[in-house]
Amino acid sequence: MPKALPKMVESAKEWAMLLNIRILNNDLYRSEYAKVLVGMNHDIQLTIINLLNEIIADNPKRFEGTANEVLSQLQGVHKNK
Numbered sequence: 001m002p003k004a005l006p007k008m009v010e011s012a013k014e015w016a017m018l019l020n021i022r023i024l025n026n027d028l029y030r031s032e033y034a035k036v037l038v039g040m041n042h043d044i045q046l047t048i049i050n051l052l053n054e055i056i057a058d059n060p061k062r063f064e065g066t067a068n069e070v071l072s073q074l075q076g077v078h079k080n081k
Helices: 002-024 029-040 044-056 060-080
Strands: none
Touching: 002 029, 002 044, 002 060, 029 044, 029 060, 044 060
């Protein structure tokens, strides 16, 4: 799914948000998703970062903690480059 996200966000953003919300709601999926995203190219990572920040903005009480788990993995990658 991560490779398809940039195009998906353009044409079906609601579905991209829904899929990411479902991933955030599951401990195992969230952990594995973060691992996969670390290996993705910069454009895909930026798309995910923007999408997760939008999810946080829409419902910070519910998603700030889980989204930040994924974001922290991605931000660690960008600091090391």
